[in-house]
Amino acid sequence: MKIKVEKGRSEKFPCELLLLFSFESSDKLEGSIQNVDLEWKGFISALMKQGDFKGELFECRLFYTHGTLPAKRVLLTGLGKKGEFDLEKWRGAASRAGQYIRDAGIKQFALPIPKFDSFSEVELSESFVTGLLLGLYQFNEFKTLERDKIKEIGEVTLLGEKDEEIRWIGEGLRTGEIISEAVCMARDLVNGPSNQVTPTLLADKARQIAKEYGMEIQIFDVSETETMGMGAFVAVAKGSQEPGKFIVLEYNKGKGLETIALVGKGITFDSGGISIKPSESMERMKDDMSGAAAVLGTMQVAYKLQLPFHLVGVMPATENLPSGKAYKPGDILKTLSKQTVEVISTDAEGRLILSDALTYSLRYKPKAIVDLATLTGACVIALGNDVIGLFGNDESLLKRIEEASGKTGEKVWRMPLLDEYSDHLKSDAADFRNVGTRAAGAIIGAIFLSKFVEKIPWVHLDIAGPASIDKERPYVPRGGTGVGVRLLVQLLRDWKKD
Ligand code: BES
Ligand code: ZN
Ligand code: ZN
Numbered sequence: 001m002k003i004k005v006e007k008g009r010s011e012k013f014p015c016e017l018l019l020l021f022s023f024e025s026s027d028k029l030e031g032s033i034q035n036v037d038l039e040w041k042g043f044i045s046a047l048m049k050q051g052d053f054k055g056e057l058f059e060c061r062l063f064y065t066h067g068t069l070p071a072k073r074v075l076l077t078g079l080g081k082k083g084e085f086d087l088e089k090w091r092g093a094a095s096r097a098g099q100y101i102r103d104a105g106i107k108q109f110a111l112p113i114p115k116f117d118s119f120s121e122v123e124l125s126e127s128f129v130t131g132l133l134l135g136l137y138q139f140n141e142f143k144t145l146e147r148d149k150i151k152e153i154g155e156v157t158l159l160g161e162k163d164e165e166i167r168w169i170g171e172g173l174r175t176g177e178i179i180s181e182a183v184c185m186a187r188d189l190v191n192g193p194s195n196q197v198t199p200t201l202l203a204d205k206a207r208q209i210a211k212e213y214g215m216e217i218q219i220f221d222v223s224e225t226e227t228m229g230m231g232a233f234v235a236v237a238k239g240s241q242e243p244g245k246f247i248v249l250e251y252n253k254g255k256g257l258e259t260i261a262l263v264g265k266g267i268t269f270d271s272g273g274i275s276i277k278p279s280e281s282m283e284r285m286k287d288d289m290s291g292a293a294a295v296l297g298t299m300q301v302a303y304k305l306q307l308p309f310h311l312v313g314v315m316p317a318t319e320n321l322p323s324g325k326a327y328k329p330g331d332i333l334k335t336l337s338k339q340t341v342e343v344i345s346t347d348a349e350g351r352l353i354l355s356d357a358l359t360y361s362l363r364y365k366p367k368a369i370v371d372l373a374t375l376t377g378a379c380v381i382a383l384g385n386d387v388i389g390l391f392g393n394d395e396s397l398l399k400r401i402e403e404a405s406g407k408t409g410e411k412v413w414r415m416p417l418l419d420e421y422s423d424h425l426k427s428d429a430a431d432f433r434n435v436g437t438r439a440a441g442a443i444i445g446a447i448f449l450s451k452f453v454e455k456i457p458w459v460h461l462d463i464a465g466p467a468s469i470d471k472e473r474p475y476v477p478r479g480g481t482g483v484g485v486r487l488l489v490q491l492l493r494d495w496k497k498d
Contacts, residue, residue, distance in 0.1 A: 001136070003129060003156045003177065005170045010112045010159060011039035011069060017062075018071035019097055019111035022048070023082040024055040032112035032159075040069055044076070056080060057089060058096040058474070062104065071110070075101060087119065087127045088409040092474030094128045095135020102136060102151050110157040113169050121165055125158060125172025126179075130486075132156070133180035135475040139191040178304045179489055182297035183482035189293040190468060190480025194269035194286040199317035202266055202292055203245040206315065209296060213303040216250035222318075230360070231334040232341060232352040237318035239273055239326025239346075244318030247292075248360070251302050251311045258495075259310040261361035262299070262488065265350045265373035266292030266317030273346030274322045275329060287480060288350070290467035291372035292317060294484030301489045309492060312364045316353040320346070332430045336360060337452055340430040348434045350375045351448045358452040368397050369458040370491070371449065372484045378441025379415075379462040385469045388412045388483065391446035394457035401459055404490035410483055412461070415443055422447055461487075 010018055010032045020033045022044075029037050029045060037044040043063075047053045053061045057080030064073055077097040079085055101109055113125050140150055158173060160166040189197055189205070203219045210217035220228070222237045222244045230246065237244030247266070267288035271277060277285070292315040299313045327333070331343045333352065336359040341352065350373050361369055379389040388405075390412040392398045398414065405412040424436030424444050432451065436444035446460050466483040469476065 001133070001153050001156065003158065003173055005158045005160060005166055005173060007161065007163070007166055008159045009035065009161060010110070011036045013110055013159060014070040015072070015108060015110040015157065017073040017075055017101060017106050017109040018069070019075050019077065019101070019109050021077050021079050021093060021114055022053070022055040023079050023085070024057070026055060026082065031115055036069065036074070040065075054078065058093060060097060060100045062100070073106070075109070085116065087123060087407075090124065091127050091131030091134075091409065094131030095475035098132045098136050098153065102153050105151055107154045108156070109153070110159055112159045121168035122172040125169040126176040128158075129173050129176025130180050131475045133177065134183055135477070137184050137187060137477055139188065139479060141188070141192075175305065179301055179486060182301045183485045185300065186290070186293035186297040186482035186485050187480040189296070190287050190290050190482065192286075194319070197268055197286070197289065198242050199245040199266065199268055199319070200243060202268065202289065202315065202317045203247050206247045206249050206296060209300055210249055213251070213300070215299070215303065216252070218248040220246040225356070228336065229334070230336045230356040232336070233316050233318070233356040235327035235331065235333045235343070236273070236320055236349045236353050239323045240319035240321045242268070242319050246357075247313075247315040247317055249296070249299055249313040249315070251299050251309070253306060253308050253310070257308055257310045258367045259312060259364050260492070261312045261314060261364060261366040261369040262295045263314045263354060263357045263361055263369060263371040264291035264293070264295035265289065265354055265371075265375065266315045267320050267350060267353070268317060270320045270347070270349065271322060273320045273349060274326050275345040275347040276322055277347060284468065287468040288374050289317065290374050290463055290480065290483065294372050294463070294482065294488065297482060297485035298488040298492075301485065302492060305493070307492050309495075312361060312366065314357045314361050316357045318353065320349040335452070339432065339451065342427040342430040342433045344433045344435040348445070351445055352434060354449055355452045358449060362454060362456065366456060368394070369453055369456055370461065370488065371458070372461045372463055374464040374467045375462045376442045376445045376464055378438070378445070380465040382415075382442055383413055383465055385465040385471070386411060386473070388466055388487075389442050389462035390414045390459065391417050391443070391462070392457075392459035393417065393450060393453070394459070397457045397459050400491055400495070401487070404487050404494060408486040408490045410466070410487040412487075415446070417446055417450060418443060
């Protein structure tokens, strides 16, 4: 879909459809919609007065103009109560309007980027474009039948009146496109089945990003990680025929910049291994690489927005399968940190591969480490599918994440890293066991990870719930969500040196 910016007034602009927004029960129309209303002989104000269009949040009403306006159709979309409006609702409205237009089979539309106090033109344009592109995402790669029935919008025009306004709208458009493209890339990787999205494919994708954007890349195969001493990663990887890959992607904007490590769980399929999972819903376990997908997406945006950082993306990628070569409950593993782990469940594989990845990331002496992982079913039980579990050892980093979350709408909820619960990870035979009690499962998973970050400020995002969803949200269709990309990008955009 092509999105462009043009100078023009809505009431004079010829297009297939003109998209206009209004707040609920606004007795006086303002800005572009008022101009269209005047040109349209008061049609919109009459509709609203009669209650035929109320402006309720996401309400959509389509009208044919029959030559009374240069636009062939007008779609009115409600923004809800003015006092409750924010950019999250705006992204939702952009998405809902876009989906309405697409589903009606209309291929082109234009809209004036509205002016609302307390939001800049850049923000409004970026958020509109983000909501629209993310809401229109579809995963059709493997559909071969009735492809002609797939509906897509071809072109969107953002209208501005003054040159300066057009520049701001253009800037927001560019940023919105860059971010949405990365989120959609992550969604594609999550939605892609595990017979396609293998560790090798993730490594190829990382290699492609490195090549295109001039980043450094290292991809270690399992035998190399064995030589390096990553006993935990090797244990998980050795049960599968699909070769595991330990991927390290580095973006550096310049000398002397802060180093931040982004660590993403890359289990391309989690059967549970010898501690095999029940078959019900096991197909969902192709999303167990969502953390790695988010890291790839974030790195791509960092380059495209030229963010001033040295970023190290560490993505341990492997399947977790049972086989004659698979690791087993009772095995004792030596991690890269030299600490030993007794395996209680081979289904708690994420924390094992992450332990080596976290330790590896310490080589770069990062200022902060953020890991993203579909780590525990317990976190889904605690928080459901719409909230990320947030854990960490550093108040200021936790606050930064919470602020970024407030801006992006990727919700986080803080969970405690209770020292007392460390006891659950004590093992008779090794330094730790990889599983504690069922109760507080998400916390115990996070505590396990904390043993591998030394004293570095660190945040762990348990994205097991939001990684893929069955119930769509306003601009997040069903399936893989690409969660984490927007949150991390916002964190980096707002990062200020201490
Ligand atoms: N990948 C799963 C976690 C998961 C579960 C993600 C459901 C999304 C939805 C993880 O590897 C796992 O299996 N964790 C175990 C840990 C347990 C054995 C301590 C779990 O949550 O049951
Ligand atoms: Zn598992
Ligand atoms: Zn897993």
